[in-house]
Amino acid sequence: MAALALLLSLTVGLSVFSGAEGAAFAEGVSVAATTGQATVTSGGAPVAEAGATPTGQATAPSGAAVSDNGYPVTYAAFSSSYAATMHLPGTDLLRIQPVRTYLDRTRPMIALTFDDGPSQYTEEIVQLLGSYGCRATFCVLGSRATKQPERIRMAVAQGSEVVGHSWNHKLLTKLSNKAIKKDLQKTNKAIRAATGVSPAMYRPPYGGYDKDVRRVSKRQKLALLMWSYDTYDWKLRDARKLFKLIQEDVREGQIILMHDIHEQTAEAMEQVIPWLVEQGYELVTVSELFYYKGIKVKPGGVYNGSV
Ligand SMILES: [Zn+2]
Numbered sequence: 230m231a232a233l234a235l236l237l238s239l240t241v242g243l244s245v246f247s248g249a250e251g252a253a254f255a256e257g258v259s260v261a262a263t264t265g266q267a268t269v270t271s272g273g274a275p276v277a278e279a280g281a282t283p284t285g286q287a288t289a290p291s292g293a294a295v296s297d298n299g300y301p302v303t304y305a306a307f308s309s310s311y312a313a314t315m316h317l318p319g320t321d322l323l324r325i326q327p328v329r330t331y332l333d334r335t336r337p338m339i340a341l342t343f344d345d346g347p348s349q350y351t352e353e354i355v356q357l358l359g360s361y362g363c364r365a366t367f368c369v370l371g372s373r374a375t376k377q378p379e380r381i382r383m384a385v386a387q388g389s390e391v392v393g394h395s396w397n398h399k400l401l402t403k404l405s406n407k408a409i410k411k412d413l414q415k416t417n418k419a420i421r422a423a424t425g426v427s428p429a430m431y432r433p434p435y436g437g438y439d440k441d442v443r444r445v446s447k448r449q450k451l452a453l454l455m456w457s458y459d460t461y462d463w464k465l466r467d468a469r470k471l472f473k474l475i476q477e478d479v480r481e482g483q484i485i486l487m488h489d490i491h492e493q494t495a496e497a498m499e500q501v502i503p504w505l506v507e508q509g510y511e512l513v514t515v516s517e518l519f520y521y522k523g524i525k526v527k528p529g530g531v532y533n534g535s536v
Pocket residue numbers: 250251344345394398434435
């Protein structure tokens with residue numbers, strides 16, 4: 230009976246995205262709800278990663294960061310100059326998302342996205358991206374962003390994009406409108422406090438949304454960011470297999486879903502990023518991908534990169 234009630238509660242009024250990106254959070258509960266538009270595998274509270282990473286102030290990375298134009302910079306110098314430019318009066322209200330408008334349009338583009346961080350692996354991935362002149366998008370939890378602001382600041386300073394992924398990974402369709410609003414506001418506030426950037430989109434946990442989630446998102450001036458390729462890296466937990474999978478399945482224009490809370494994902498990036506560059510792909514943020522595909526992102530809209 231309890232299982233049936235759960236199934237019903239997840240099915241009724243739920244319009245959600247395919248994939249199981251949140252299943253790491255939901256071991257034991259795996260419900261596929263189909264309501265015409267899409268499906269979701271979803272479940273309980275974020276338990277899998279609780280306490281998995283050190284909290285408190287992040288320390289500066291051991292290696293030197295490399296700026297987007299290839300110049301090595303020390304993290305401390307980068308961080309302070311960044312803070313100086315980003316915390317001018319009023320700039321916290323600007324919707325600054327770095328988009329390189331000078332890229333070669335004829336080159337195939339890929340948007341790597343990393344969910345559920347930041348974590349100790351975020352730094353490694355950001356440094357790798359920087360050293361290859363690449364960018365990615367990090368979909369961060371507000372609760373983690375407040376505890377590790379340096380890590381997302383570093384990602385933004387490198388040129389990558391940081392957007393929200395809710396406060397602590399609750400399925401938004403199960404919250405009241407008031408609670409959804411609070412969750413979105415709190416998360417963006419945490420990102421803004423850490424980076425000075427106020428994201429114009431977010432990725433709902435489990436890709437789950439319904440009419441209410443969209444309505445509240447629209448009022449909060451936030452678009453919903455989905456993905457077009459799910460690596461299931463949280464399930465694989467194998468750097469070699471993840472690299473092989475991407476080698477086989479990667480296609481131009483994809484938004485690839487991964488998680489920067491897993492060591493094996495960060496390890497795989499050591500091969501994935503140089504390989505993609507070698508294949509001629511330009512690794513871009515989702516905002517850049519949308520820019521080059523001519524996709525105009527509107528509050529309350531749902532985007533997976535398809536034109
Ligand atoms: Zn997630």
